[in-house]
Amino acid sequence: MSAMIIDAFSWALLMAGSLLMVVGALGLIRMPDFYTRMHAAGITDTLGADLILLGLMVQAGFSLVTVKLLLIGAFLFFTSPTSTHAIANAALTAGLKPQVGGADAEDGAAEKEDE
């Protein structure tokens, strides 16, 4: 019985992580400009990957594998948001303007080409 609860819990985490991965990938293709795409990509490797790791930890139980997964998760928890931040920051300092509002879409693209 308890094995079934553990399985269900870990599957829920794995499915939630996978769902976020798919949503992030979809957003990466469908979003209109760079910053919104960054937003989508950030979901994949932060919450998506960490939820999947959490699901795997539940499967592994109290073992060395869990400790290793925990370390990987902690590493991702620090590095992924930082890299997203660094890329978005670099784009902003390079002069890429965020696209604001639907009508500005054409203007934003033209402005970027001017620079």
Next chain:
Amino acid sequence: MSVESFIDITLLVFLGLTAFAILKLRALFAVVMLSSVFSLLSAGLLVHLDAVDVAFTEAAVGAGISTVLMLATLALTSRREKAPTRTQALPLIVVFLTGMALVYGTLDMPRFGDASAPVHNHVAPKYINDTASEIGMPNIVTAVLASYRGFDTLGEVTVIFTAGIGVLLLLGAYIREPTGLRVQTMDHHLVLRVVTKVLIGPILLFALYVQFHGDYGPGGGFQAGVIFAAAFIIYALVFGLENARKAVPGSAVRMLVACGVLLYGGVGVVSFAFGQNYLNYSVLGASQVAGQHLGILLVEFGVGLTVSAVMVSTFYAFAGQNPPISDEDW
């Protein structure tokens, strides 16, 4: 189709697509990123082939540090590849014919996973049978790499040493040690500085773990050296080259480049002195197994020293060529 072959085929298809994209793209930043993806995919493939040590090296060297070094190169050169001016018919024919010859050559090779293939019947059974008694190490790869095939690894380390010296000579890093430049602190990058400070310690610790745990699990001097260098490079990237040079001067790093190879070769000379063959570690300890353990530990340490020093000094040489970015430009 089994799950195994499905994973293999998926990874190989992605490898092919990445290689094709690298060929077609002219934006070199994207090419560098794709080559990193290529390395990561091959690392995945190697894990799937149960070659974790090789996969580890591929991930650390190919996907990790070489990407950083290539980006540093791009900062010195152009961001776009020049479009070819002449027709490419002749190179295409040459490549096609070579490829066909190689494919024809593979027809003579044993089938994938064939138990009667020469590679499984030559020295591999001896290594698998005798490692436990002769070397006494759980990780046979390390035993083969550092002891049975110690000469090959000495050659590899010498190749890395020579390549590093070549890069330093080309970039003229041995003269240029600029002083008095304004120290870069990246004052505006609070997030990067904090996270880097948090991560450098664990990265160095992990490098030491990989270095000294290589006898028991996947790892060893090559991977550890690269990870160790990565910690220094991330420090130089975030806190500025001048600060990194203050922590580890370029002259010290260049000294370490030679020290690693010297240590490796020196272990061989010591085994000479005890009246044994070059790089036969059995005489170094009280028993054969103890001697092998000590020898492999020292030799792997030499590898790690040279690899990390070459990586750091190459990065110093590349980054030193760039004018420092003033704080206002960030």
